[in-house]
Amino acid sequence: MKKVISLLGSTGSIGQSTLQVLKLHPDSFQIFALSCFNNTHLLVKQCIEFQPKYLVTKDTADAKFVREQIKGKSSAKVLSGSDGYEFIAGNDEVTDVLAAITGSAGLKSTYQAAIKGKRILLANKESMVMAGSLIMAEVAKSRGSIIPVDSEHNAIYQVLINHTNKFIRKVILTASGGPFRDLNASEIENVTVEEALNHPNWSMGDKITIDSATMMNKGLEVIEASYLFNLPSKKIEVLVHPQSIIHSLVEYEDGSLLTQLGCPDMRVPISFALGYPDRIRSGVEGINLAQCENLSFSKPNHQIFPCLNLAYEALEAGQSHIITLNAANEIAVDAFLHKKIKFTQIYILVRKALDSIKSMDFNDIDSIISLDRNARKKAQQTLMDI
Numbered sequence: 531m532k533k534v535i536s537l538l539g540s541t542g543s544i545g546q547s548t549l550q551v552l553k554l555h556p557d558s559f560q561i562f563a564l565s566c567f568n569n570t571h572l573l574v575k576q577c578i579e580f581q582p583k584y585l586v587t588k589d590t591a592d593a594k595f596v597r598e599q600i601k602g603k604s605s606a607k608v609l610s611g612s613d614g615y616e617f618i619a620g621n622d623e624v625t626d627v628l629a630a631i632t633g634s635a636g637l638k639s640t641y642q643a644a645i646k647g648k649r650i651l652l653a654n655k656e657s658m659v660m661a662g663s664l665i666m667a668e669v670a671k672s673r674g675s676i677i678p679v680d681s682e683h684n685a686i687y688q689v690l691i692n693h694t695n696k697f698i699r700k701v702i703l704t705a706s707g708g709p710f711r712d713l714n715a716s717e718i719e720n721v722t723v724e725e726a727l728n729h730p731n732w733s734m735g736d737k738i739t740i741d742s743a744t745m746m747n748k749g750l751e752v753i754e755a756s757y758l759f760n761l762p763s764k765k766i767e768v769l770v771h772p773q774s775i776i777h778s779l780v781e782y783e784d785g786s787l788l789t790q791l792g793c794p795d796m797r798v799p800i801s802f803a804l805g806y807p808d809r810i811r812s813g814v815e816g817i818n819l820a821q822c823e824n825l826s827f828s829k830p831n832h833q834i835f836p837c838l839n840l841a842y843e844a845l846e847a848g849q850s851h852i853i854t855l856n857a858a859n860e861i862a863v864d865a866f867l868h869k870k871i872k873f874t875q876i877y878i879l880v881r882k883a884l885d886s887i888k889s890m891d892f893n894d895i896d897s898i899i900s901l902d903r904n905a906r907k908k909a910q911q912t913l914m915d916i
């Protein structure tokens with residue numbers, strides 16, 4: 531039977547890579563829906579090529595534009611806004627939801643897929659960061675599942691397939707270290723947006739590329755791993771591995787260290803998630819181990835990358851801190867991308883946000899969204915002062 535897929539965020543980097551893989555397997559998958567945030571031109575192109583039943587855009591004006599563009603070329607219905615994203619995430623026809631919307635905008639649709647018991651191919655780490663326990667509880671209730679697409683978590687998932695997490699001594703998330711791995715404190719003060727966007731190993735969207743440069747991405751991944759694999763922060767370590775060949779490791783009680791290796795190409799974890807439990811072609815070559823002369827590992831430099839510490843701190847402090855960390859980081863990264871603040875001020879903005887928050891726990895999605903909005907507003911105000 532064909533898997534029926536909704537792609538939330540089909541025009542982003544993960545969405546485009548997913549469509550490349552799906553193209554290799556026309557008999558195994560049916561594309562139910564595609565969606566975009568801003569890139570309506572690409573959405574139109576994708577629609578004409580892949581002929582989904584539904585498209586979703588961010589608002590009615592974009593929906594109108596897309597309807598006009600696909601007239602006579604596709605019979606897809608065009609929806610818009612959060613109702614549209616939730617409709618394609620939870621529709622009864624859909625078996626698999628690729629959650630690849632960037633940032634906290636992906637939360638509600640991921641949550642909807644969890645409630646409806648879908649197989650969630652999770653690339654939107656922010657939804658797990660913001661509402662990890664709620665989403666995991668809904669997935670358990672609805673008998674759905676989550677297969678992480680984030681390469682590190684995908685590696686750990688592959689290692690854990692035949693094990694429970696009971697015998698884990700620790701997991702090690704590997705990090706490339708980003709473009710500024712070897713800079714000192716004064717050099718990192720003056721890096722530019724262009725330099726920060728120039729990731730040495732991975733080709734990704736702007737937000738995650740900046741997060742990689744600050745190593746906040748690895749911090750968010752520590753939080754994501756904690757929820758996905760039900761592990762305390764002290765059992766999650768980060769090691770810098772500049773070659774990005776080993777995608778994370780699991781150490782068991784007996785001292786065995788297991789891992790998954792692969793080229794740094796997101797089509798590998800995407801194919802695993804799409805095909806699971808089968809293995810399908812990704813279009814990516816294997817690694818030539820004879821040419822891997824040097825696979826190196828080192829501890830991250832916490833002075834140069836203080837954002838990593840903030841994530842551990844927030845994970846220890848609890849949900850309100852985690853939500854605030856994520857919200858303030860999104861505001862800070864956006865400000866940096868628009869050249870309103872310096873690279874090192876991303877940390878300062880998130881630090882200030884965490885210093886002003888009280889501990890609270892949340893049992894419903896609307897309270898999480900409301901704290902996220904407040905944290906954003908506050909971070910915007912702080913931005914005026916720095």
Ligand code: MG
Nearest residue numbers: 680681682751
């Ligand atoms: Mg990752």
